[in-house]
Amino acid sequence: MSAIDWEDPFCGEGNSCFRLGTDQAGNGYIAVAGDEAHPITDSRDALRQLILDIKSGKADHLL
Numbered sequence: 001m002s003a004i005d006w007e008d009p010f011c012g013e014g015n016s017c018f019r020l021g022t023d024q025a026g027n028g029y030i031a032v033a034g035d036e037a038h039p040i041t042d043s044r045d046a047l048r049q050l051i052l053d054i055k056s057g058k059a060d061h062l063l
Contacts, residue, residue, distance in 0.1 A: 009033035016053070 004021040006029075011017035017033035030046050031039035040046040 004029050004036070004039065006031075006036060018050075018053075 006019045006021040009017035009019045021029040029039035
């Protein structure tokens with residue numbers, strides 16, 4: 001995997017922080033801040049996980 005350029009984390013009070021990143025090929029990545037070694041790539045799985053996290057209140061600060 002090529003190096004990922006991570007943006008600053010999106011955090012809310014008491015919630016998980018997410019980070020968005022891109023690699024040299026322009027692929028997008030989403031990871032929980034602190035666990036960037038296991039990102040989800042820009043795919044249906046990534047979108048599904050983000051929606052589930054928002055619905056469960058883990059990522060309400062991204063709305």
